[in-house]
Amino acid sequence: xxVERALEGVGGALDDRFRGAKGFRTLFRxxxxxxxxxxxxxxxxYSFIILLLTGTFLTFFFQPSMTEVIxxxxxxxLDGARMSEAYASTLNISFDVRGGxxxxxxxxxxxxxFVAAILAHMLRIFFSGAYRKPREVNxxxxxxxxxxxxxxxxxxxxxxxxxxxxxxxxxxxxxxQSVPLVGTYLAFFLFGGAYPGNVIIPRMYIIHVLLIxxxxxxxxxxxxxxxxxxxxxxxxxxxxxxxxxxxxxLYPYFMAKTGxxxxxxxxxxxxxxxxxxxxxxxxYGPYNPVSISAGSQPDFYMGFLEGSLRMMPAWEWNVxxxxxxxxxFIPALLPLGLIFTAAALWPFxxxxxxxxxxxxxxxxxxxxxxxxxxxGMGAVAFYGVLWAEGANDVLADHLDVPLYxxxxxxxxxxxxxxxxxxILTKRICLGLQRKxxxxxxxxxxxxxxxxxxxxxxxxxxxxxxxEARAVLESRPVPLSLPPAEQDVPAPGMRGGxxxxxxxxxxxxxESVPLTESDGYGGHGNGHGNGHAIGSGQPDHEPAAIPAxxxxxxxxxxxxxxxxxxxxxxxxx
Amino acid sequence: MxxxxxxxxxxxxxxxxxxRGSAADADQPAGEVPAGRHRVxxxxxxxxxxxxxxxxxxxxxxxxxxxxELPAGPAxxxxxxxxxxxxxxxxxxxxxxxxxxxxxxxGLEVHSVxxxxxxxxxxxxxxxxxxxxxxxxxxxxxxxxxxxxxxxxARKPMASSPGDRAAFGETFEEGADASGFKRxxxxxxxxxxxxxxAVAPLVLLRDMGPLPGTSLRYTVWRKGxxxxxxxxxxxxxxxxxxTPGGMITVVPEGYEDDFDALAKAxxxxxxxxxxxxxxPTVMNWTVDGIVAYSKxxxxxxxxxxxxxxxxxxxxxPCHQSTFDAPRGxxxxxxxxxxxxxxxxxxxxxxxxxVAQSDYTVPVGPSFWERG
Numbered sequence: 007x008x009v010e011r012a013l014e015g016v017g018g019a020l021d022d023r024f025r026g027a028k029g030f031r032t033l034f035r036x037x038x039x040x041x042x043x044x045x046x047x048x049x050x051x052y053s054f055i056i057l058l059l060t061g062t063f064l065t066f067f068f069q070p071s072m073t074e075v076i077x078x079x080x081x082x083x084l085d086g087a088r089m090s091e092a093y094a095s096t097l098n099i100s101f102d103v104r105g106g107x108x109x110x111x112x113x114x115x116x117x118x119x120f121v122a123a124i125l126a127h128m129l130r131i132f133f134s135g136a137y138r139k140p141r142e143v144n145x146x147x148x149x150x151x152x153x154x155x156x157x158x159x160x161x162x163x164x165x166x167x168x169x170x171x172x173x174x175x176x177x178x179x180x181x182x183q184s185v186p187l188v189g190t191y192l193a194f195f196l197f198g199g200a201y202p203g204n205v206i207i208p209r210m211y212i213i214h215v216l217l218i219x220x221x222x223x224x225x226x227x228x229x230x231x232x233x234x235x236x237x238x239x240x241x242x243x244x245x246x247x248x249x250x251x252x253x254x255x256l257y258p259y260f261m262a263k264t265g266x267x268x269x270x271x272x273x274x275x276x277x278x279x280x281x282x283x284x285x286x287x288x289x290y291g292p293y294n295p296v297s298i299s300a301g302s303q304p305d306f307y308m309g310f311l312e313g314s315l316r317m318m319p320a321w322e323w324n325v326x327x328x329x330x331x332x333x334x335f336i337p338a339l340l341p342l343g344l345i346f347t348a349a350a351l352w353p354f355x356x357x358x359x360x361x362x363x364x365x366x367x368x369x370x371x372x373x374x375x376x377x378x379x380x381x382g383m384g385a386v387a388f389y390g391v392l393w394a395e396g397a398n399d400v401l402a403d404h405l406d407v408p409l410y411x412x413x414x415x416x417x418x419x420x421x422x423x424x425x426x427x428x429i430l431t432k433r434i435c436l437g438l439q440r441k442x443x444x445x446x447x448x449x450x451x452x453x454x455x456x457x458x459x460x461x462x463x464x465x466x467x468x469x470x471x472x473e474a475r476a477v478l479e480s481r482p483v484p485l486s487l488p489p490a491e492q493d494v495p496a497p498g499m500r501g502g503x504x505x506x507x508x509x510x511x512x513x514x515x516e517s518v519p520l521t522e523s524d525g526y527g528g529h530g531n532g533h534g535n536g537h538a539i540g541s542g543q544p545d546h547e548p549a550a551i552p553a554x555x556x557x558x559x560x561x562x563x564x565x566x567x568x569x570x571x572x573x574x575x576x577x578x
Numbered sequence: 579m580x581x582x583x584x585x586x587x588x589x590x591x592x593x594x595x596x597x598r599g600s601a602a603d604a605d606q607p608a609g610e611v612p613a614g615r616h617r618v619x620x621x622x623x624x625x626x627x628x629x630x631x632x633x634x635x636x637x638x639x640x641x642x643x644x645x646x647e648l649p650a651g652p653a654x655x656x657x658x659x660x661x662x663x664x665x666x667x668x669x670x671x672x673x674x675x676x677x678x679x680x681x682x683x684x685g686l687e688v689h690s691v692x693x694x695x696x697x698x699x700x701x702x703x704x705x706x707x708x709x710x711x712x713x714x715x716x717x718x719x720x721x722x723x724x725x726x727x728x729x730x731x732a733r734k735p736m737a738s739s740p741g742d743r744a745a746f747g748e749t750f751e752e753g754a755d756a757s758g759f760k761r762x763x764x765x766x767x768x769x770x771x772x773x774x775x776a777v778a779p780l781v782l783l784r785d786m787g788p789l790p791g792t793s794l795r796y797t798v799w800r801k802g803x804x805x806x807x808x809x810x811x812x813x814x815x816x817x818x819x820x821t822p823g824g825m826i827t828v829v830p831e832g833y834e835d836d837f838d839a840l841a842k843a844x845x846x847x848x849x850x851x852x853x854x855x856x857x858p859t860v861m862n863w864t865v866d867g868i869v870a871y872s873k874x875x876x877x878x879x880x881x882x883x884x885x886x887x888x889x890x891x892x893x894x895p896c897h898q899s900t901f902d903a904p905r906g907x908x909x910x911x912x913x914x915x916x917x918x919x920x921x922x923x924x925x926x927x928x929x930x931x932v933a934q935s936d937y938t939v940p941v942g943p944s945f946w947e948r949g
Contacts, residue, residue, distance in 0.1 A: 080688070080694075101691070104687075105683060107698045108701050173896060177880065177896060180877065183944070184945070185946070186946055189945060189946050190945045190946055190947060194788060195786040195787040199787050202838065202841055203838065237731075245730065249732060251733055253729070254728065255648070266713045270713040273709035276705045276706035276709060277702070280701075280703055295840050295841035295881070296827055298881045298896070302895055302896060316897045316913065328947065329947075329949060331915070331945075333877065333913045334878055365736060399898065413912075
């Protein structure tokens, strides 16, 4: 057979030199669990590859120069106009290079898709608890990549030096200037002097095509390697435990699927670029600092910063000859800082609050971690208000609501909506938990009504099937914090911090109680036929915590916890 | 950090099991693998010779045949044949689309808006279809031609065994001892040496730009510089304003195309009816109801390009700071903290509008040294 001959020939020759047979065999049989949300990260990865490919093409033609030229190209509407070489070469790519417009538009769509996929992927990781130990570092790398992706996008769409992106640059400069103490210097160093100067485009260009993509590539490599080494998480289901990975092997299944997915991602970008025009810079015109177009909107991922700037009240202090522009640097730094700091700290905060320092490889269903899910939805609401306010002029126009009213609503909503989202989400999660318990206890309603000999009508139910049962039973039992011994609180539970931890623990662990003895739910409604639930999976056994235990793997019997690296109790 | 002893025994953790859909273990030859154990994925087959082909199929020996973990073919050969034809059709379609892409590249010219749109449509459609057909084909291939499998791989705790940790600790300690890094003089001087070295790259960035100095305080407006209409570069006489109303963008004569100058000096003028202008507008700086304000928003520097005649509001399109035009361009809504600075204007001997001086306060966004 030809396959065998190729293996003997090429494979043999390679193996003679690299001894790869064993390693590649293991690699080929690496198991990849399946769930549609696992594709979100892949979309991000593939849009990054598309960005590298199309971006390389664009660099062959783009001139990152602010030298002024008089345009005499194919786009006759701008014939004779003064513009920078950057803008002229972008027109050239669009109108005189075959496929140039397509590549430009694919590059832009892929950039939007890149950030959107990162955001969606991040939400998936958060809501399913996949950031938990041992994956905290990958979560932090992901946050770093999101920050870089937004910066990369901002610099990228500013490169053509058109009127729209120029407004964005001007805002960037104004925001930099607002930074206390060093702001003016930051702006002068980045722009090489007074705005706009003549170096910002070449500087952004090299940052955009070399510096940030290089860092991103390194971080992506680390991200994937860590994921590969730690093995993928999996969704709860039959036969899935904390000690296994269930799915299809890399070769040939995952290879073929992920290859197909790359093609789909590329096809989606190509389709969008064919039928949905994006960033038609020839309509915006070349940049000049005197003009601007109404309804200027940044790319979507910058919208929340824009909204933040728009809703901030006009607070400015002058103290001892210095200006604090709270109206600019607070909205520019606070929301971003708040969201990213909270996201970066949360995995560690959660470990401290719950005392759960075990490894987790089975994802939580969002309903089974009501407080985490509610906090996440609160953050989504916070971001959503900022984002909507970033398009307040568009909203005012479309909804026929006065512009200022929208801003005033946003100023209230930014505080109220996250709280509402938190409370609602938590209620919904607890409700869904009750529904799960009901299903486990009473089975699925069949819609068949039967009359008993006594004349009573009952609806027949059938027990949920094994697959569904495994999912419904996947709720982990939270650990309890170390108890006080003879009125002496355990280490880590002392003082005000200890009380805070205890209270936070109650909030974070709030769930509909599971009672083992009498079926689930334990609302004692006298149905009497409570199906005894055999807790078959070791990782769902009630977690009794031997004080001072430090087993960190959540396997059977190893459900111990510790209070942090610093205070291992002496009796352990 | 301590560890449980239960984790010490590594080999026991490594039983990988073939799960649903995989071939039964029945065809596993006796004696090949310890009884009662599933075969381990990721370990080499217990064969004695090392060849790339783990199985020696076709040598008639039979005894060395190992069990399959993946079925050789799909469960239903008939539907597989049908799927095969569909997949092939997809791939052929993709090939045709790719050829179409090349044809569109060669055949369709660009160099005009219509031609570019035609070319974009043809190139984009063929490219998208080529990728889409490949993706659809590959997906059908996986779903209908490859047998459904679900394999289970064991997962070990991430932490190393206590023994491995201890051994690493010893190795590290040994190296540290051998290196002599514990000698304080060497250690401290090495650390001291790296500090200025780390600062050096920051110092290198110093020439990225000049120091701001007081440059943000001033614009190029000077006494006697004429106000030119932006775009047409015409000087203006008060009489050129037929009726009060619109807002006109003006630039200083001599700097019409100097972006660095215009980024601060761009100015708007509006003519009001007599008596409409109110304090805090400085009346001495106006001419015949004509007032000049900086066009650079005091929030983050966008040009305040919108003027609503009915309400006499100047609006910044970026963040909607709204300025009251007849009353010294005071902020009446939005995030801007300061009014638009007013440019003192007058007329020269020929009757053209000219500046009396530069702006008396810094224009544009706030900055730390502004005060």
